[in-house]
Amino acid sequence: xxxxxxxxxxxxxxxxxxxxxxxxxxxxxxxxxxxxxxxxxxxxxxxxxxxxxxxxxxxxxxxxxxxxxxxxxxxxxxxxxxxxxxxxxxxxxxxxxxxxxxxxxxxxxxxxxxxxxxxxxxxxxxxxxxxxxxxxxxxxxxxxxxxxxxxxxxxxxxxxxxxxxxxxxxxxxxxxxxxxxxxxxxxxxxxxxxxxxxxxxxxxxxxxxxxxxxxxxxxxxxxxxxxxxxxxxxxxxxxxxxxxxxxxxxxxxxxxxxxxxxxxxxxxxxxxxxxxxxxxxxxxxxxxxxxxxxxxxxxxxxxxxxxxxxxxxxxxxxxxxxxxxxxxxxxxxxxxxxxxxxxxxxxxxxxxxxxxxxxxxxxxxxxxxxxxxxxxxxxxxxxxxxxxxxxxxxxxxxxxxxxxxxxxxxx
Ligand SMILES: [Zn+2]
Numbered sequence: 001x002x003x004x005x006x007x008x009x010x011x012x013x014x015x016x017x018x019x020x021x022x023x024x025x026x027x028x029x030x031x032x033x034x035x036x037x038x039x040x041x042x043x044x045x046x047x048x049x050x051x052x053x054x055x056x057x058x059x060x061x062x063x064x065x066x067x068x069x070x071x072x073x074x075x076x077x078x079x080x081x082x083x084x085x086x087x088x089x090x091x092x093x094x095x096x097x098x099x100x101x102x103x104x105x106x107x108x109x110x111x112x113x114x115x116x117x118x119x120x121x122x123x124x125x126x127x128x129x130x131x132x133x134x135x136x137x138x139x140x141x142x143x144x145x146x147x148x149x150x151x152x153x154x155x156x157x158x159x160x161x162x163x164x165x166x167x168x169x170x171x172x173x174x175x176x177x178x179x180x181x182x183x184x185x186x187x188x189x190x191x192x193x194x195x196x197x198x199x200x201x202x203x204x205x206x207x208x209x210x211x212x213x214x215x216x217x218x219x220x221x222x223x224x225x226x227x228x229x230x231x232x233x234x235x236x237x238x239x240x241x242x243x244x245x246x247x248x249x250x251x252x253x254x255x256x257x258x259x260x261x262x263x264x265x266x267x268x269x270x271x272x273x274x275x276x277x278x279x280x281x282x283x284x285x286x287x288x289x290x291x292x293x294x295x296x297x298x299x300x301x302x303x304x305x306x307x308x309x310x311x312x313x314x315x316x317x318x319x320x321x322x323x324x325x326x327x328x329x330x331x332x333x334x335x336x337x338x339x340x341x342x343x344x345x346x347x348x349x350x351x352x353x354x355x356x357x358x359x360x361x362x363x364x365x366x367x368x369x370x371x372x373x374x375x376x377x378x379x380x381x382x383x384x385x386x387x388x389x390x391x392x393x394x395x396x397x398x399x400x401x402x403x404x405x406x407x408x409x410x411x
Contacts, residue, residue, distance in 0.1 A: 150241025245284025
């Protein structure tokens with residue numbers, strides 16, 4: 001895996017080089033942003049204008065689409081198994097949090113990784129986690145256990161992860177009772193944290209720090225364009241062991257597009273992730289604005305992509321005040337007892353709220369569930385090529401170096 005990370009780094013460096021074609025001319029991101037179509041959510045952060053609202057949950061718990069009949073959720077976390085089969089986690093036993101809960105000689109992260117690896121049929125010839133991969137070889141095909149990697153937990157009082165579940169995304173099952181009702185897999189008191197619209201400077205790293213401090217794993221749904229601006233931040237998300245799904249390239253309302261246009265936006269989002277991470281991605285998807293056009297759901301079924309809506313919408317993009325964000329989420333959790341929580345690592349208020357939110361989740365006895373996927377999805381060459389063209393936007397600087405375009409005349 002070390003080789004895989006190195007390879008990912010090399011691909012990342014290549015990406016940075018490719019982005020350099022865009023960035024080198026101007027030297028800063030705002031100018032690059034100005035070359036692109038306006039991003040309503042980005043404008044909202046810089047101008048203070050309320051962002052495009054997410055659909056109000058008018059028919060909570062109603063089914064918009066059932067997605068699939070397949071059995072889709074398998075538990076891969078839990079007590080270490082030597083039989084190669086999944087075992088149930090004891091609800092009260094955190095998997096990742098406290099060294100106190102684990103045998104002293106067996107560091108928690110290793111134990112989680114072993115458990116997951118044993119519980120998951122290896123789809124490739126990848127060696128077991130204990131075996132060192134050969135150096136300087138091509139990156140091994142990823143296994144679901146990859147997403148559980150991350151730094152060891154050093155906080156003995158951390159909230160941690162109590163259960164890791166693996167989703168079989170065949171046929172695009174939907175999750176989140178705001179829109180999908182078929183798969184009710186969370187137990188009472190269990191919480192899945194999801195963060196949308198990153199990666200973004202300051203805010204995403206702050207969220208990552210808060211999660212790391214509490215040894216919590218979450219699921220991120222970054223926007224393709226934002227990935228292209230900040231691939232290095234996205235790689236921090238991956239390195240920390242979080243699950244990363246896709247959220248389109250441009251974050252536009254797919255219900256207002258033709259199927260072809262929607263496919264382009266979905267697939268370019270996948271291509272951006274693949275390019276930044278250097279490997280096939282987790283086949284999870286969240287629709288922008290939580291609008292789920294049936295024709296796009298059908299397309300995702302063909303691609304075997306799991307769709308995550310939400311149980312608990314924090315409305316953090318509207319509320320913004322960190323204390324009120326925490327209060328709102330905790331109140332909804334109290335009402336529903338469990339759920340997939342929708343937050344935005346893009347938002348400053350959310351970045352500030354996350355430490356307190358995690359503290360209150362722990363204080364109130366909630367348990368964190370980490371979602372993983374059974375399979376991976378690859379990007380499609382056609383859309384990789386479209387993305388590559390987007391990365392080479394013409395700049396208005398005539399190819400001159402920044403130093404010849406901008407100079408300090410007074411300071
Ligand atoms: Zn979004």
